[in-house]
Amino acid sequence: MxxxxxxxxxxxxxxxxxxxxxxxxxxxxxxxxxxxxxxxxxxxxxxxxxxxxxxxxxDVFDHPVMSLSTDYRLREYQREARDAWHANDDRGVLELPTGSGKTVIAIAAMAELGVPTLVVVPTIDLLEQWVRELEREFEVPIGRFGGGTQHRESITVSTYDSAYLKADDVGDVFGFVVFDEVHHLGGERYRDIARLLAAPARLGLTATFERPDGAHRVIEELVGPRVHDIAVDDLAGDHLAPYDVRRIEVELTDEERDRYEDRQGTFVRYLRDSGLTLSSGSDYRKLVMRSGRDPRAREALLAKQEARQVMMNAENKRRTLARLLDRHRDDRIIVFTAHTDLVYRLSERFLLPAITNETGTPERREILDRFRDGTYSRILAANVLDEGVDVPDANVAVVLSGSGSEREFTQRLGRVLRPKDDGGRAILYELVTADTAEERVAERRR
The missing domain is CATH 3.40.1170.30 (MutS, DNA mismatch repair protein, domain I)
Structure with missing residues (x-):
């Protein structure tokens, strides 16, 4: 037969x-x-x-064997991660902290396998970073799918969006596929990328593999299981900077407290009367659906949003930030918030450069370059430096507001964990509004 x-x-x-x-x-x-x-x-x-x-x-593959070499010398923990991936027949996910050199492991694997490789990334910024790194390491042209360019080479870097559009055309071209920030692959559309590629060798990279919606189980079917994981604390002090997380509780002003209690009370009363608990995502979805036809549900949903705005943007957070900026005047600081409008207000108040999802690529690159060369020593960001951006070394992070996502918290911490030349410690400050729902949000992300 x-x-x-x-x-x-x-x-x-x-x-x-x-x-x-x-x-x-x-x-x-x-x-x-x-x-x-x-x-x-x-x-x-x-x-x-x-x-x-x-x-x-x-007749599925007919690609040449590539001769690739790298000057990288893997650290012991990187070799262990790579070996665990090889032991699972070159399939699986590596979960390592931000700044630990996941890219280095992937490049070493490319050199070892010597087959055409597709690297899939979530953002244009990350695409550019990978292209620069690969051009620096390998003496071969590097292709791009994304950012207005659709040029294929034996090693090609693609955004998830472009890979979704091209996967069925190039599925027999690449024998190895690397999914950076692989948790994105759990999205409904992006799963098709992995389904349409025939690549036998598959490597997922992430600092936070598990997804709250359970979609990481789909990723395991498409890429392979998590074959190796390393916690931040396992590397801190040796390969990453030692660090402290300091939680600072701030009080609402009397006016803010009245507004918060009024709005939160409206929300809580509706939940009690309707029998909803919001302990599960399904109850929250019910509330959203009801708000389209029930005026009280809509009022409750809006009240919850207003209460959240009050607690997340408390005036005493801004006053505390002023003290921290003064205390760390000689340090390199990134301030994270959950709201774009707050970033702009803080930028105007403290005369600091700001990066949001509205910031164009050239401006964002200029700000980060100036942060890198020391022209700027502090920047503000609204959810855009959490992942997928090569953030220059900082040693202090201030989280003014955020979600209950463990992934978001881990990624923000990772922005200050690169080893310091002076061996100094990194610090992450969490500003949490006392006696509000933000305390529970902070507990969830930790």
């Missing part, structure tokens, strides 16, 4: 004149009178056929 495998529009086509043994993901396609499976199953199908003793004509 002989079976021929070919790649076709994101699928593996299996052709034979005889009855096939059971194969993963394979179904009969009546349109072509042939068996077919999503490309993600290619390696499993090949292995199953070999185990069954079936002769295979494999």
């Amino acid at each position: 002989t079976v021929r495998l070919t790649y076709e529009d994101g699928t593996i086509r299996i052709e034979t004149d005889e009855e096939l043994p059971p194969l993963p993901g394979v179904e009969h396609d009546d349109r072509i009178d042939s068996a077919r499976a999503p490309a993600v199953h290619y390696d499993e199908i090949l292995t199953a056929l070999e185990v069954a003793g079936v002769s295979v004509v494999d």
Whole structure:
């Protein structure tokens, strides 16, 4: 018995004149009178056929072996992570802290495998960083999918958005795919990228693998399980800066307290009367759905948003920030908030450069370059430096407001953990409004 495998529009086509043994993901396609499976199953199908003793004509890949070398010398913990990935047949996710050199491990794996590689990243900024790093390390042209460029090379870096559009066209080109910030792959659309690629070798990189919606389990099916993880505290003091997290509670002003209690009270009374608890996402979705037809539900939802605005943007947070900026006048500081409008108010009040999702790429790059060369010693950011941006070394982070996401907190902490030349400690300040729901938010993210 002989079976021929070919790649076709994101699928593996299996052709034979005889009855096939059971194969993963394979179904009969009546349109072509042939068996077919999503490309993600290619390696499993090949292995199953070999185990069954079936002769295979494999026409899926026809790429040359690449001669790549790197000057990187992996640290012991990086070698352990790489070896764990190799031990799982070159598939799986590595969960390592921000600043620990996940990119270095991926580049070492590219050199070892020597096959065409696709690197998938969430942002244009991160695409540019990967391209610069790869051009510096390998003497081969680097392709790009994203940012107005669609140019393929044996090593190509793509945004998730561009990879989603092109995966079925290039699924038989790359034998190795690296998903940076792999937790993004759990999104409904992005999952198709991994399904349509036939690449046998798959590596996911992240500082925070698990998703609150449980979609990390889908990622495990598409990329492989988490094969190695390292906590921040395992590296702090040796390979990352030692650090302190200091929580500062601030009080609402009398006027803010009255406003907060009024708005929060409206919200809580509606929950009590309606039987909702918001202890689960389903109850919150019910509230949102009810707000479209029930005036009281809409009032409650708006009241909750107003109460949140009051506690997140308390005046005493701004006064405390002023004291911290003065205390750390000789340090390099990043201030994080959850609200764009607050960033602009703080920028005007303290005369500090600000980066938000409204900041254009050239301006953002200029601000970060000036932070890097010391022209600026402090910057403000609204949710845009959490991941996917090469933030120059800072040693103090101030979190004025944020979500209850552990991922967001870990990424913000990671922005100040790169080792310091003077061996100094990094500090993250959490400003939390006392006697408000923000205390519970802060506990969740920790």
